[in-house]
Amino acid sequence: MGMSPEARQRLDQGFQRRTAEQQARHAADWQHAAHLGHALGLGEPLGIYQTEITPPLGVRRVLRLLAPAAMFLVVLVLVVVWGPREALPLLSVTPLVAGGYCLMFLVISRRGRFTRWLYGYRDGLAEVDPDGHPRVVRSSEVIDVVDAWTSSGSESQSSWDYEGFRLTTADGRTVLITGKYRNALDPFGPVGGLIAALVPASVGTAIPRFPSIADLMTDWAVSLVVARLVETVRGGATVVRKDFRVSLEGLAGPKDTTITPWDAIERIELRPGHVKVRPIGGKARKYDDYRDASGYAVLCRVLLALGVNASFEARG
Numbered sequence: 001m002g003m004s005p006e007a008r009q010r011l012d013q014g015f016q017r018r019t020a021e022q023q024a025r026h027a028a029d030w031q032h033a034a035h036l037g038h039a040l041g042l043g044e045p046l047g048i049y050q051t052e053i054t055p056p057l058g059v060r061r062v063l064r065l066l067a068p069a070a071m072f073l074v075v076l077v078l079v080v081v082w083g084p085r086e087a088l089p090l091l092s093v094t095p096l097v098a099g100g101y102c103l104m105f106l107v108i109s110r111r112g113r114f115t116r117w118l119y120g121y122r123d124g125l126a127e128v129d130p131d132g133h134p135r136v137v138r139s140s141e142v143i144d145v146v147d148a149w150t151s152s153g154s155e156s157q158s159s160w161d162y163e164g165f166r167l168t169t170a171d172g173r174t175v176l177i178t179g180k181y182r183n184a185l186d187p188f189g190p191v192g193g194l195i196a197a198l199v200p201a202s203v204g205t206a207i208p209r210f211p212s213i214a215d216l217m218t219d220w221a222v223s224l225v226v227a228r229l230v231e232t233v234r235g236g237a238t239v240v241r242k243d244f245r246v247s248l249e250g251l252a253g254p255k256d257t258t259i260t261p262w263d264a265i266e267r268i269e270l271r272p273g274h275v276k277v278r279p280i281g282g283k284a285r286k287y288d289d290y291r292d293a294s295g296y297a298v299l300c301r302v303l304l305a306l307g308v309n310a311s312f313e314a315r316g
Helices: 005-025 027-040 059-082 084-109 191-198 213-234 296-305
Strands: 045-053 114-121 124-128 135-138 142-151 160-169 174-178 239-241 244-246 250-252 265-271 274-279 285-288 310-312
Touching (some): 005 027, 027 045, 045 213, 239 296
Parallel strands (some): 265 310
Antiparallel strands (some): 160 174
């Protein structure tokens, strides 16, 4: 059953109001991004993103936090050994003491938590902490980018956690842009897409869409690197991505001594830590890398741009 024009108008007005309120809430942040972009020569902002950072505790701080627990355990053992009867009241309050200690540990460990901002521009990006000193990466400096994953399982049953995008610059820097960044102007956050998928299509299409950090990085860095790699291959050179050699003639895996021609390959399936090459009329060849699962989404985009039948699944 469709939605009446009046109901659709009220729905659109509600979403527009939420969006306007969110933009007003972060108007000062947007102005700061615009001012910083002009000062750094990066142009107008494309988006502003934020994430919460909890600084590491450090060894000394952890030892200080653990010292009261160690002292309590020593006292408890001594009392149990030398006076079992006197130990009963102490044992009865142990769960309360343990709970209070865990709560204290959690509060102290989160102390110093701060918001980190990322401002995206056409000519680069800047990460800004409360100290106000931006870390800038310019488009002209980026020579490579990969989607970064870390292993959360064993070699026999590997699974992968998405980290974000790892940039490599011309001066040798490696910059990780975490996938935890959230668009500050999105009033619905990460649940917006979930809501759009669950509600009827007439409602889902009314929910405003805001570019995620993956959208920003794909438009800003990934597309540039992919275009550069495709141009290199079409120029007759061989490109190496994650130990895979890609050329106009075909593809060669890490252990292949010869190149498999493109016209002999039915399909290439990529996902973090795994690549499967399906030859026409032959047995599929699997290539597993349980140590590092970075770059397969970028490799898939290169293959698709070259006209190869390939797919990428974001799962281990």
